[in-house]
Amino acid sequence: METLGIGARVNHPHYGKGVVVETASEFYTIWFKTANTAKTIAKDYTELTVLENNGNSSESGGISLADIEQALDHVLTQRLHEFQLVPMATKWNDGTLVLKPQDNSLQAKEVPIEVFFHKIVMLRDRLRLIEQKINAHKVLTDAEKVELQQYITAGYGSLTTFNVLFKETIHQFKGSGKES
Numbered sequence: 001m002e003t004l005g006i007g008a009r010v011n012h013p014h015y016g017k018g019v020v021v022e023t024a025s026e027f028y029t030i031w032f033k034t035a036n037t038a039k040t041i042a043k044d045y046t047e048l049t050v051l052e053n054n055g056n057s058s059e060s061g062g063i064s065l066a067d068i069e070q071a072l073d074h075v076l077t078q079r080l081h082e083f084q085l086v087p088m089a090t091k092w093n094d095g096t097l098v099l100k101p102q103d104n105s106l107q108a109k110e111v112p113i114e115v116f117f118h119k120i121v122m123l124r125d126r127l128r129l130i131e132q133k134i135n136a137h138k139v140l141t142d143a144e145k146v147e148l149q150q151y152i153t154a155g156y157g158s159l160t161t162f163n164v165l166f167k168e169t170i171h172q173f174k175g176s177g178k179e180s
Contacts, residue, residue, distance in 0.1 A: 002053060003043075004028060006071045009051040015039060015136065017051065021071045031075060035136035087167040088117045113165070120162050124173065127152055 004010070008020040015032040018039075022029035031038045041048060095113035134140065134148050157175020166172045 002050060004050065004053055006068075007074045008053045011049040011051055012039075012041065013047050019071065019075050021068075021075070032136075034132045036132070037136075086121045086171045088114065088165055089167045092117070092165055117165050120159070120165065121171075124156075124159070124171075127155060 004020050004023065006020055006023060009017065010020065010030060011017050012030070012032065015030075016034040018030040018032040020028050021031050021038060026043055027040045028043060029038050030041055092113045097111045097113050097116050098108055099111070100108040131149065131152055134145050134152075137145065140148070153175060156173045159173040160175055163169075163172040
């Protein structure tokens with residue numbers, strides 16, 4: 001395997017995509033997005049796939065402040081590009097969600113659809129974060145991870161009603177009945 005430098009992008013079969021943030025004589029310290037933490041991986045680990053080796057390897061194995069700044073800049077740049085604006089279908093722009101009780105003596109509740117949509121997107125993103133934390137959990141068995149994942153998938157299925165609000169289908173909820 002080629003020598004990686006700080007800032008190199010890799011893919012681990014369990015932890016997913018990561019960025020090398022430190023190098024030592026026998027190990028790399030890699031920050032993994034899905035685990036939201038850094039892991040120490042042996043340099044001779046054969047299942048680590050190099051996506052981009054734009055890092056600067058150091059002959060002595062030491063890390064300078066410039067190396068750390070470059071790695072942090074690279075990680076932050078990548079993280080900023082991950083957060084994308086999820087567009088709402090234009091037919092709902094400036095719309096209002098009205099919750100009207102059957103009893104006409106009670107007042108209806110009106111919510112701007114943009115506010116409601118934002119809350120749905122936040123819920124989706126939090127469910128995804130829970131998925132990532134479950135998948136990266138160190139103590140849960142694979143069977144326990146699958147069981148918890150099924151609850152999240154069922155939750156996605158319950159939220160498919162709101163897919164009509166999304167402009168692009170790639171952002172929509174998918175339950176266990178739909179294939180990507």
